[in-house]
Amino acid sequence: MKTMQYLKDVVTLQLNRDKCTGCMMCITVCPHEVFQFKDKKAFIQNRDQCMECGACAKNCPEGAISVRSGVGCAAGILNGLLKGTEASCDCSGTGSDCC
Amino acid sequence: MNKKYIIGTVDTVVGTVNQISTLWSSSDLWSTIKVRWSTGRMNYSVKQGLYAIGTPNADSDIFVSANYKLSFDHLRRALHGMNAWVLVLDTKGINVWCAAGKKTFSTENIIKSIKNTSLEQIIKHRKIIVPQLGAPGVAAHEVKEKSGFSVIYGPVLACDIKPFIENGYKATPSMRKVNFTLKERAKLIPVDLMYGKYKLMIAIGVILILSGIDKTGFSFSRIIETGSFSVCSVLWAYIAGIVITPLMLPYTPFRAFALKGAIWGTVSTLVIKQFFNVSNLNFIALGFFSISIASFAAMNFTGSSTYTSLSGVKKEMKWSIPLQIAFAAIGIILFIISKLV
Numbered sequence: 001m002k003t004m005q006y007l008k009d010v011v012t013l014q015l016n017r018d019k020c021t022g023c024m025m026c027i028t029v030c031p032h033e034v035f036q037f038k039d040k041k042a043f044i045q046n047r048d049q050c051m052e053c054g055a056c057a058k059n060c061p062e063g064a065i066s067v068r069s070g071v072g073c074a075a076g077i078l079n080g081l082l083k084g085t086e087a088s089c090d091c092s093g094t095g096s097d098c099c
Numbered sequence: 100m101n102k103k104y105i106i107g108t109v110d111t112v113v114g115t116v117n118q119i120s121t122l123w124s125s126s127d128l129w130s131t132i133k134v135r136w137s138t139g140r141m142n143y144s145v146k147q148g149l150y151a152i153g154t155p156n157a158d159s160d161i162f163v164s165a166n167y168k169l170s171f172d173h174l175r176r177a178l179h180g181m182n183a184w185v186l187v188l189d190t191k192g193i194n195v196w197c198a199a200g201k202k203t204f205s206t207e208n209i210i211k212s213i214k215n216t217s218l219e220q221i222i223k224h225r226k227i228i229v230p231q232l233g234a235p236g237v238a239a240h241e242v243k244e245k246s247g248f249s250v251i252y253g254p255v256l257a258c259d260i261k262p263f264i265e266n267g268y269k270a271t272p273s274m275r276k277v278n279f280t281l282k283e284r285a286k287l288i289p290v291d292l293m294y295g296k297y298k299l300m301i302a303i304g305v306i307l308i309l310s311g312i313d314k315t316g317f318s319f320s321r322i323i324e325t326g327s328f329s330v331c332s333v334l335w336a337y338i339a340g341i342v343i344t345p346l347m348l349p350y351t352p353f354r355a356f357a358l359k360g361a362i363w364g365t366v367s368t369l370v371i372k373q374f375f376n377v378s379n380l381n382f383i384a385l386g387f388f389s390i391s392i393a394s395f396a397a398m399n400f401t402g403s404s405t406y407t408s409l410s411g412v413k414k415e416m417k418w419s420i421p422l423q424i425a426f427a428a429i430g431i432i433l434f435i436i437s438k439l440v
Contacts, residue, residue, distance in 0.1 A: 004349050006406055007354050007415065008354070011408050011410055012410055025239065032406065033272065049406070051406050053199075058235060058238050070409035071200055071402065072408045072409050073402025074398045075399050
């Protein structure tokens with residue numbers, strides 16, 4: 001199967017390598033193998049694979065990662081626009097839960 | 100809701116804990132099918148708290164889950180044959196990944212649940228296994244700091260839990276990666292199909308009413324004569340966007356979902372035309388209208404997909420929504436003209 005890739009050069013993911021201590025939490029929690037371990041520190045290898053879920057930033061003890069996280073969901077963004085709030089989907093069962 | 104999954108109780112130092120089955124009953128299976136078809140989704144939850152799998156003791160593993168019953172069902176089935184604890188958080192009946200995004204599957208909620216269930220007294224060790232997809236809502240270092248429990252992130256899929264344990268509580272890169280296989284995409288389609296049903300009915304209603312227009316004004320018999328091509332086109336445009344585009348996702352050119360949908364909307368109209376004898380203008384009008392519908396419907400699958408980002412979807416919507424509105428408007432105008440010439 002071809003890999004599914006979304007739009008290029010749009011994600012807001014930033015890594016400050018100076019702050020990184022190489023704990024590898026970002027590598028552990030990332031569902032899309034965005035990070036790699038290079039020279040004892042994390043490195044953004046596949047930026048365009050990032051879906052801005054925010055798991056890496058949330059779990060970085062050093063606060064070295066920043067990303068504007070949210071749902072990549074058109075219906076959620078429309079909902080937010082209509083209600084004047086942040087994008088939020090009303091999903092309750094989507095996402096892969098098991099094989 | 101029936102609670103057939105509770106099969107007994109297990110005694111602990113702080114009282115009894117409900118013991119749950121690792122097998123799915125026929126009613127579990129039936130409600131899973133129903134929930135996949137979008138009925139009864141809103142009350143599909145499990146009571147928060149601690150549950151026992153087998154006969155766990157103070158050294159057994161603790162698995163954290165959401166209180167969406169489908170998440171809970173997959174977890175307990177994956178733990179078949181083991182002695183373990185399951186800590187269910189109150190996520191308002193929403194699955195782990197979405198709840199983590201909404202911050203109900205969260206650091207605070209884990210800390211609160213650890214306290215409420217007196218976990219410290221029941222269990223000797225200080226480790227909890229949290230599904231990796233819960234990570235957007237959980238800061239492992241804060242859980243450790245505030246509760247004393249270390250978070251070990253488990254695999255993405257519950258069915259990888261046993262290999263994960265055998266691997267020394269380490270998820271391999273493949274266990275950590277979210278895929279989006281044909282089977283996974285197919286499972287999500289029924290819900291999406293039901294989601295847009297009212298919008299679809301409005302689109303069909305509009306096109307049916309417009310079908311009644313002719314040079315002399317409006318007649319119901321014209322609807323019956325000419326409405327079938329229109330209704331078929333709209334219905335298939337919807338299916339092209341919601342069923343065909345997701346199934347063919349990796350094989351369809353372009354990265355933007357709106358464009359993928361537009362391609363399948365075009366194909367669908369071209370195919371439908373073969374079965375009807377319609378004027379070119381009528382066909383072009385329905386083409387514009389159908390592309391708009393298929394594109395919009397496909398764009399909605401960004402929410403179900405496992406790889407789209409908020410920034411990406413916003414960028415896509417910025418140019419695609421005006422185009423979708425324009426295509427729908429051109430389609431309707433051409434359609435009316437085709438009825439009058």
